[in-house]
Amino acid sequence: MSASLPGSRALPASQYDLDTYWGRVRHSIGLTDPRTLLVNNAGLEHCKQLLIDYKQGKIPEMTPELWRAKKVVDSTLHPDTGEPVLLPFRMSCFVLSNLIVTAGMLQPGLSTTGTVSWQVANQSLNVAINSANANKSSTLSWGQMAKSYAVAVSVSCGVALGLRGLVPRLRGLSASTRTILSRLVPFAAVATAGALNVLLMRGEEMRTGIDVFPVLSAEDRDKLEAEGKTDKDVASLGRSKAAARLAVGETAASRVFNSTPIMVIPPLVLVRLQKTEWLKARPKWVMPVNLGLILGTSFAVLPLALAVFPQRQTISVDRLEPEFHGRGGEGGMVVFNRGM
Known part of the structure; x- marks a missing residue:
């Protein structure tokens, strides 16, 4: 950054x-x-x-x-390291990277093996994105990452397979309703596992805390500038688990905010479009139209979801552990990188 x-x-x-x-x-x-x-x-x-x-x-x-x-x-x-984030895992590539996996998950007539394979691919992508954009104060070991990855994959596959098996058994529902629900299954698995993936892959932050810094006043900034220093030269007040819980929780919530409209809008619009004579006469266009709806919705929704919480989060020092009380910067406030 x-x-x-x-x-x-x-x-x-x-x-x-x-x-x-x-x-x-x-x-x-x-x-x-x-x-x-x-x-x-x-x-x-x-x-x-x-x-x-x-x-x-x-x-x-x-x-x-x-x-x-x-x-x-x-x-x-990356705002913490100053190093480039690998291109497929940048937030500017988030929609495009996820579209590839989404296209795979939406293939008609997927077998159990196909469903599991694409859920594994989806969670692998989630792991890479969450790891690449996390706060770098605390990092997972390879062992911890493997364990968290296995849990996220198990949950996503369980949700996908469970819901896929449940929908056909709902005999009391109309055929069109069951069709809508079946279209929502992949996205329900994505939303559930996406939030869980953030919590698991950034669990080390919550266990060990993340760096928090005092909010600088205009006078403090002028003093730093006169000394030839920048914000990066300001020492951390220490690692706060309370700040980490807030950062990880907000990021997990933003993933849900991002995936929910994508779960709902494209499937419902597609069901309506499939009733039109144009799409009835062109069944091969169903998948491209669906992906187009997902792509458009994703691009529109992502900035709205990311903006719900500030990336550079500023809170009162009184909301942190007692050892930080009275050590805040201007107005008793501290700042930290929430991650994305």
């Missing part, structure tokens, strides 16, 4: 007011913009250099070109 770049001058956090939901939505639209995936290494280095020049005072003010550079850098680099 741009905050990790050298230079004593602080970059503005966003073009938009991150204290408001709609400001965060507009900011998240930039972070999830798939066009940033087209920027190659040379382009990324150019964007980084523009921001470094601003932070070192060589460029006097933010310009449209600098805002674009910040969007590219923020959507590419």
